[in-house]
Amino acid sequence: MHGLNFTAIDFETANSKRGSVCAVGLARVMDGVVVESASWLIRPPRSVGEFSPINVAVHGIRPADVRTAPGWTESLRRIMDFTGEDPFVAHNAPFDRSVLRSACAESGVAVPENPFHCSVALARRLLGLEVNKLPHVAKALGLGAFRHHDAGSDAEMCAAAVVAIARRYALHSLDALWPAAGATSVGRTRVSGRRL
Secondary structure, three states, X not given: OOOXXXXXXXXXXXXOOOOOEEEEEXXXXXXXXXEEEEEEEOOOOHHHOOOOHHHHXXXXXXXXXXXXXXXHHHHHHHHHHHHOOXXXXXXXXXXXXXXXXXXXXXXXXXXXOOOEEEHHHHHHHHOOOOOOOHHHHHHHOOOOOOOOOOHHHHHXXXXXXXXXHHHHOOOOOHHHHOXXXXXXXXXXXXXXXXXX
């Protein structure tokens, strides 16, 4: 799948405020193969850094876990060093894109201009599932179990799901997977605050 290049990204947040990023997972795909992955904890911006019990119950990350973790500015630099100019793909891209933008706003840094594509939208369009949460998509594609709401595991599974869909339907480029400027529509899509 020459030319199928992107970085899958997943964020976890400390609370319901989108800027409260506390973990990131990345999986880089080149020519349809996951070639590198990374994940780490992030100390949320101080203004939105309180951990909600609901969020802790979902991802298991606690305040003590991020006490010595890098802050958002350093983490964004590491994300961009990893990603370069690759497009991002996320499972529920409107959520992850808003986390990226809000964390940048809270920290007073510029928002990267990499386009975002949504693997939920891709699954809805092509797989015909009743539920398009990542575990359901992974099961439907025969990809096996993973640690849902672990940012690194989610990013790797998102990447694997997109590659599997690309192979199944012979859609070997981002333009084929998301036709008609699908990346630009993400910024205008309204979704609830619930994670998929």
